[in-house]
Amino acid sequence: VQLQASGGGLVQAGDSLRLACAASGRTFENYRMGWFRQAPGKEREFVIGIGRSGSTYPADSVKDRFTGSRDNIKNTVYLQMTGLKPEDTAIYYCAASTTGWGIKTSASDYAYWGQGTQVTVSS
16 A cells, blocks of 8 residues: 655644545555644644544544545545644655554554645745
8 A cells, every 4th residue: 555645735823734645556445544743842643533434533622623535436535734834844654554443543553655745834
């Protein structure tokens, strides 16, 4: 499984941004997907999980501002971010798991990772 994240950039506080993650593989509809982020000097942090059915589970820090979705025709998951804050500045990674059920929030549950895309929010 290969993952390619895109859509990052430099935005101002309050702006919106949509990240995309394209996945390889013929059984994408069976992948559990997740978005994580890592700010400088900090550990990688769970952002949102996207289950096989399209159900999502966001972290408390983003649940009112970020939404996740998937398009099984395009083999792509999305992270729609609104009301961005400077503290959202990080490298954002998409991740995939081809086994198991449900939405997982731990990075160790995901075997495949994209290269990351930088999101910078200026104040």
